[in-house]
Amino acid sequence: MMGNKYNCFELTVNDHIGNLVLSRPNELNTMSRDFWVELGEVLEEIDRNSDIRVVIMSSTGKHFCAGMDLSAFSNGVEDISEDKKPDHARIGEAVYRVAKELQGYISKLEKIRVPVIAAIHGGCIGGAVDLVTACDIRLASSDSFFCIQEINIGMAADVGTLQRLPKIIPDSKMREMAYTGRRMNAPESKETGLVSDVYESQEAMLSAANDLAKEIASKSPVAIYGLKAVMNYSRDHSVSDGLDYNALWSGAMLSQKDMTEAMTANMEKREASFNELVDVKKFNESKS
Numbered sequence: 001m002m003g004n005k006y007n008c009f010e011l012t013v014n015d016h017i018g019n020l021v022l023s024r025p026n027e028l029n030t031m032s033r034d035f036w037v038e039l040g041e042v043l044e045e046i047d048r049n050s051d052i053r054v055v056i057m058s059s060t061g062k063h064f065c066a067g068m069d070l071s072a073f074s075n076g077v078e079d080i081s082e083d084k085k086p087d088h089a090r091i092g093e094a095v096y097r098v099a100k101e102l103q104g105y106i107s108k109l110e111k112i113r114v115p116v117i118a119a120i121h122g123g124c125i126g127g128a129v130d131l132v133t134a135c136d137i138r139l140a141s142s143d144s145f146f147c148i149q150e151i152n153i154g155m156a157a158d159v160g161t162l163q164r165l166p167k168i169i170p171d172s173k174m175r176e177m178a179y180t181g182r183r184m185n186a187p188e189s190k191e192t193g194l195v196s197d198v199y200e201s202q203e204a205m206l207s208a209a210n211d212l213a214k215e216i217a218s219k220s221p222v223a224i225y226g227l228k229a230v231m232n233y234s235r236d237h238s239v240s241d242g243l244d245y246n247a248l249w250s251g252a253m254l255s256q257k258d259m260t261e262a263m264t265a266n267m268e269k270r271e272a273s274f275n276e277l278v279d280v281k282k283f284n285e286s287k288s
């Protein structure tokens with residue numbers, strides 16, 4: 001267990017499971033400026049905490065997340081007087097940098113070394129689709145729905161949905177959702193493969209997510225990290241490149257100790273016990 005220091009999230013750790021909860025139900029957990037900054041910070045904290053072996057990302061209130069708070073896209077140009085405003089190219093460059101920063105926060109979900117299970121209830125709208133498609137596993141309650149909302153407000157999704165969703169669901173279905181902004185309900189999300197399973201209630205979903213997280217947390221943490229790294233790399237590269245990366249990873253980080261413990265525990269019909277990954281401090285942190 002750890003104290004909370006975020007406004008938009010709550011993070012607790014129990015039995016190697018990190019529970020990351022979106023905690024602004026009155027604001028429908030919209031993605032405000034604070035949300036984006038804290039997302040980067042809390043994922044950095046998770047990535048550096050060797051006690052965490054898997055994360056469950058869930059939410060509070062009516063909706064999982066109602067998407068982007070459009071004020072987060074502000075680039076400061078609107079505060080400049082008309083006679084001093086930069087030209088279109090420079091404004092465009094500023095917008096580009098804002099988009100890249102937000103993309104980086106979402107991509108951090110893929111880059112951290114532990115799997116992330118998204119437990120989704122209610123609406124998963126706009127930027128929230130970007131968020132959950134960067135997670136490893138998605139579970140949903142029966143009241144959930146998914147919407148690529150950006151087209152409904154006159155813009156194209158630009159922080160990850162258009163790149164990740166076609167690798168999760170059929171391309172034609174993704175394009176239909178992107179072009180129309182329609183809602184995909186829970187049964188359809190399971191049918192298309194967007195989520196692994198649908199549960200009757202949020203409580204049942206969270207119970208299933210916790211059971212799944214316990215199973216993952218019981219495995220070798222270095223092997224789990226390797227699986228995530230190799231699967232993500234292989235998704236984005238050719239089979240040949242993926243096989244080569246897999247071989248390099250195995251050569252560098254295959255743990256004979258963990259393999260022996262896993263096989264011994266299996267023969268002795270007991271739970272395996274694995275050492276934690278090594279805590280790595282930032283360069284600007286003291287040695288003490």
